[in-house]
Amino acid sequence: MSEFRITGKAKLAGVIGHPVTHSLSPVLHNYWLARKEIDGAYVPLSVAPDVFVTAVKGLQASGFRGANVTIPHKEAAFAIADEVDPMARIAGSVNTLVFREDGTIHGSSTDGFGYIANLEADGIDVTALANRGPALLLGAGGAARSIATSLLEKGFQVIFSNRTAERADGLANELDAAWRRHFPKGDAPRLSTVAWDKWEEQLSELALVVNTTSLGMQGGPAPDWTPDLSRASSHLVVSDIVYVPQETLFLKAAKERGLTTSGGLGMLLHQARPGFKAWFGADTEVDEATAAYIRAALNKR
Structure with a gap:
């Protein structure tokens, strides 16, 4: 160079x-x-x-x-x-x-584009994944909004879970209305929410889990955050948009269970x-x- x-x-x-x-x-x-x-x-x-x-x-x-x-x-x-x-x-x-x-x-x-491109770069067949089950997005901020939109475009059913349930409900309703306005003759988006203390119970039904929050971030409010993945199916893909550290404890726990994972640094680069x-x-x-x-x-x- x-x-x-x-x-x-x-x-x-x-x-x-x-x-x-x-x-x-x-x-x-x-x-x-x-x-x-x-x-x-x-x-x-x-x-x-x-x-x-x-x-x-x-x-x-x-x-x-x-x-x-x-x-x-x-x-x-x-x-x-x-x-x-x-x-x-x-x-x-x-x-x-x-x-x-x-x-x-x-x-x-471009956040949603970067997220999908990163999954594909990690060897994940996004279309096939969408046919296996819903995607669960943890968080209801700007990143969740963009990623959810791209996942809907790929055919996923999208579930939101947020520590403040009202924000998850509001985001689901807002994206539903926006999608219907833009595609008035198309298929309705498949959007729903689950309580923050209940999402781990649904892991067996999911194809993808995405952490869009700052949980697990080095220097953040909860750097040791590690959810219970014991109910996860063997085909579950676990991804995290946090890239400091490059492998969060969430991703490490998923790898230890033999699950496919995707980190946040690639999304940063692709977007x-x-x-x-x-x-x-x-x-x-x-x-x-x-x-x-x-x-x-x-x-x-």
Whole structure:
């Protein structure tokens, strides 16, 4: 990989968040830029919510190609976009903005894409998995919203479980209504909820469990979180979007039972691919060299 340099003609993009210091996106995108010898740069942009619109318009006027958007701006990004992808419209949030030459802003949600791409990269046949049983999503935040939308698109029945039951119920009802609006003549989405203290009892019926919460995260409120997987069927796939540590205790427990697992680092890498293509005009590879580079960056933190 050659030395990373930029010129006055550099293609520019970044990540907008508040805070944004935790984001690995600058490390990843600048690695790809250097590896592909593209004259460009990707920068972290700390933007408070009350100036989000001003900041986005300023970036657009300054010649930026676009930006990723992270907490707490995903709904504001959805609102500012002139056009959004269908799945982003159903999810109600956007994490990738592309500034088009005609002055319009295109928004998409790539979290769900990244999640599905990571499963497939791990050798999991997503279509076959959807035919084996429902997917249970733990949590009801923005990640759950995007992942659920992509799973519905793949034909899954989706069940939500959240420590606050009202949030799970609200998300299921909201996605149901959004799906029916977008596909008025299509099949109704299969959405339901289960109480937080009851989901482990349903493991024998499930094909997929996804932890979309911060439970198990290093430095988080419950780093030792390890659910009871004794009722899991042998074909259950267990996945976790947490990537610090790269193998959570949840995934470790699943492996010890012989279950197929999928970690969060791959989702982080794959969700970045569509934005990089749109801003910098090149396809990217999520290969071992990329993963090793990001793992090394994580270990330095």
